Amino acid sequence: MKKSLFEQMGGTYHQEGDYFLPNLAVPESVPVGVWGQRRRRYLREHRKALYNALLLSGKLDSHLADINQQAEDMFSQLVKQMAEQEGITEQLKAKNQMEWVGQMNNIRNRVEEIICNELIFA
Numbered sequence: 001m002k003k004s005l006f007e008q009m010g011g012t013y014h015q016e017g018d019y020f021l022p023n024l025a026v027p028e029s030v031p032v033g034v035w036g037q038r039r040r041r042y043l044r045e046h047r048k049a050l051y052n053a054l055l056l057s058g059k060l061d062s063h064l065a066d067i068n069q070q071a072e073d074m075f076s077q078l079v080k081q082m083a084e085q086e087g088i089t090e091q092l093k094a095k096n097q098m099e100w101v102g103q104m105n106n107i108r109n110r111v112e113e114i115i116c117n118e119l120i121f122a
Contacts (some may be wrong), residue, residue: 035071036064038120071115078111
């Protein structure tokens, strides 16, 4: 009996009742964080060809995990640098918590915009 294309590629079957079913396994997905999810949404809505190419080649999850890791590293580094440049210190936090929170939120929002423009929407 001639082998099917599935069998020629190394696929195997198992029998359930009178039927032979292929042994298929779903590849383990790599968890992606917030930045990876934003990148996925951007690709799906605005870069459909790239999204489909990554999805069909099985590289989408690794791409999203890579983007997420880059964004996390960039976020923490930029927040730290901008806080130092603007003189936001622990003394300000102890002296005036509301002012410190406001300034840190401002920095985080600006860094988020930078990351979106540099990594997510690129």
